[in-house]
Structures are given as C-alpha cells and as structure tokens.
Amino acid sequence: xxxxDAVVPEKLxxxxxxxxRCHKGIKCFTKCCSNIDILLTPYDIIRMKNRLGMTSxxxxxxxxxxxxxxxxxxxxxxxxxxDDKSRRCPFVTxxxxxxxxxxxxxxxxxxxxQGTLKRQGKDGPExxxxxxxxxxxxxxxxxxxxxxxxxxxxxxQGVDLYDRMNSEWKGIHLRRNLPGQTGLDDRKQAMxxxxxxxxxxxxxxxxxxxxxxxxxxxxxxxxxxxEDEVELMRFGFRYLRYIMMIDETLKIKDEVLKARRKKS
Ligand code: SF4
Ligand code: SF4
Numbered sequence: 001x002x003x004x005d006a007v008v009p010e011k012l013x014x015x016x017x018x019x020x021r022c023h024k025g026i027k028c029f030t031k032c033c034s035n036i037d038i039l040l041t042p043y044d045i046i047r048m049k050n051r052l053g054m055t056s057x058x059x060x061x062x063x064x065x066x067x068x069x070x071x072x073x074x075x076x077x078x079x080x081x082x083d084d085k086s087r088r089c090p091f092v093t094x095x096x097x098x099x100x101x102x103x104x105x106x107x108x109x110x111x112x113x114q115g116t117l118k119r120q121g122k123d124g125p126e127x128x129x130x131x132x133x134x135x136x137x138x139x140x141x142x143x144x145x146x147x148x149x150x151x152x153x154x155x156x157q158g159v160d161l162y163d164r165m166n167s168e169w170k171g172i173h174l175r176r177n178l179p180g181q182t183g184l185d186d187r188k189q190a191m192x193x194x195x196x197x198x199x200x201x202x203x204x205x206x207x208x209x210x211x212x213x214x215x216x217x218x219x220x221x222x223x224x225x226x227e228d229e230v231e232l233m234r235f236g237f238r239y240l241r242y243i244m245m246i247d248e249t250l251k252i253k254d255e256v257l258k259a260r261r262k263k264s
Contacts, residue, residue, distance in 0.1 A: 010132055010133065011130040011131070011132060012112075012130065012131040012132055012133065012150055013130075013131070013150065014131075014149065014150050014151040014154075015149055015150070015151065016131070016149060016150050017147060017148070017149055018133065018142070018147070018148055018149075018150075018153075019142065019144060019145055019146060019147050019148075020111060020141045020142055020144060020146060020148060020153075021141055021144030021145065021146040022141045022144075023144075024095075024096065026140055026141065026144070027140055028138050028139055028140045028141075029096070030092050030093075030094070030096060030097075031138045031139070032110060032111075032136070032138070032139060033088065033089040033091075033092035033097065033107075034081070034086050034087055034088045034089065034092070035081070035086065035087045036081070036087070036089070037078055038078060038079040038089070038104055038106050038107065039076060039077070039078055039106060040064065040077045040078065040079060040104055040197075041104070041105055041162070041165075041166040041169065041170075042165075042166060042169055042196045042197060042199070042233050042236070042237075043105075043162055043165035043166050043230075043233065044104035044105055044162070045059060045060070045064075045077070045197050045199070046199060046229060046230065046233060047102040047104075048063075048099060048102055048104065049199075050102070051099050051101075051102040052099070055200045056197065056198045056199045056200045056201065057198055057200060057201055060077070060197060060198060062080075063079060063080055063090060064077045064078060064079060064080055064197075065077075065078055065080050066078075066193070068189075072173065072183070072184075073183035073184045073189060074173060074184065074189075074192055075189060075192060075193045075196075075197075077196075077197050079104070091103075104162075105159055105162035105163070105166070108157040108158060108159040108162065109154075109157065109159055110134060111133060111134045111135070111136075111139055111141060111142070112131050112132070112133065112134065112150060112153060112154075113131065113132045113133070113134045114129070114130075114131055114132075115129075115130055115131075115132065116128065116129050116130075116170065116174060117130065118174045127174055131150050165230065165233075168234065168237040168238075168241075169196065169237050169240075172237065172240055172241060172244065172246060184244070188243055188244060191239075191240070191243060192240060192244075195236035195237070195239055195240050196236065196240070199229050199232060199233055199236070202232065202236050203229070203232055206225065206232065206235070207226070211239075213253070213256070214252060214253065214256055215250045215251060215252060215253065216250070216251045216252075216253055217250075221235070238250065
C-alpha cells in the first residue's frame, strides 16, 4: 500500500514492464501491511463486511475512521490500524492477510499506485488515468525475477473488477473536485457517507424511508436492488449524482410534484 512519501511519480502506461514477485518466503513478507493509510471504496467495504459476516454499520464502527476531504468536503473512509507504534492492519498475521481474496483495491494495486488527473476541458471535465511505481525501501519484491506489465498485474490481482465497480463513484469525486464547486452541506455530507459506505443503512433509507414513493424507478431496477447489494450500491451512486446536482439521474413522480404545487 502506498506510503505517499515514498511514491515515485513517474507516469506509467498499461504496457509498462516491471519485475516483481511477492511470496510467503520473502524476507519482507507482510511488512507492507503496517504503518500505512488505506483509503476504502464502496465496493471494498461491501466485500470486506460480507467476508467478516458483519453489517456495514458494524464494519464501519469497528474497522474504519472518517476524514473529511478539505477541498471537496466529501467524507473519506480509512482502515483503522492498531494504536501502537507499528500501526498494523487488523487483518495481518504472520501467515499473511486473513481476508486476502476480499482485500481492498489499494492492497491489490500495491506496488503500483494509480492516479487520475482532472482538468476542465473545452467540452467539460477531462480525466487521464495513470500509474506509478511505489518503491518503498522495505519491499524486496522488485528484486525478484517475475515479469509483468501493469495490465497483466491488474488482471492477476483482480483489481480491474474493483475499478469497474467504483468508477462511477470516482467520477463523482472528480466532478466535485473541479474549480468552482461548493462544499456539501451537513445533510448531503451525511447522505454521501450512507450511500457510499453504509449499504445496509442505505437499504433501509431506500425501502423503508419513502424514497420509492418520491422518484420514478422501474420495477426491474427495484427488484435488482432488493436482491443484489451491488445494484443497490450503483443506485446509491445514481442518487448521489442527483442530490449533488451533477446530473438529472432521477425524476420526481408527477403526483408528488402536483401535491407540492398544491401545498405552495
Ligand atoms: S487488508 Fe490484507 S493486504 Fe491489505 S494491509 Fe491489511 S493485511 Fe495487508
Ligand atoms: S514483497 Fe513487497 S508487497 Fe510483498 S510482502 Fe514484501 S513488502 Fe509486501
């Protein structure tokens, strides 16, 4: 996982080749799982809380802390490390990661870092994805002989699925980080947290909180959201884009509008 001080910011492409191997017999095994800050995404949290058999609320309370991004005012979630000097990940043991097949995207990328450059283009916001090596002195994997491209590493680590799952959510951050955007008020900030990270709470909000009476949402979408929490997560991104006024992703029902007009 990247320690930001150790990042070598040379921009790499998917075809860039490198040598690396990480295995149980290597001297530095699990050294990268301490003294780090791991930012979690919505899909990371779904995978981890299910792996641990917890609700999203329990997971967030036990294993994470929140930092408010100064620029965008978005809440960001980080994995809580041990309180002692070592700052160890709660899931690391001498045998390795105990949640390996559900580890977060940042752990999968390591020792590659990923960034997105954003700028306001002529026809709207433009983004450029790039990669960089994270070369930390304790990591000996670069001395091994297995050859990769960035692309083959991503596929091997399963990180392409995570990126697909989170791409719409990342888009919200990028749009909101452009110049001229205002911060979120308290209500929107709280909803950003629930819709992004607390999926079990968001389910209650959607199905028991009257949201389905408010917006035009087809039965197929409702059925998918009931059965599949990834679909619910995707709806959460759609809802955030609506309340943050990024796009008109939802339509208020005519009868709701009429009733509102009558009242005013
Ligand atoms: S989640 Fe697993 S891979 Fe990631 S830091 Fe913790 S122990 Fe290491
Ligand atoms: S080789 Fe690097 S990634 Fe693998 S265990 Fe060692 S420090 Fe961690």
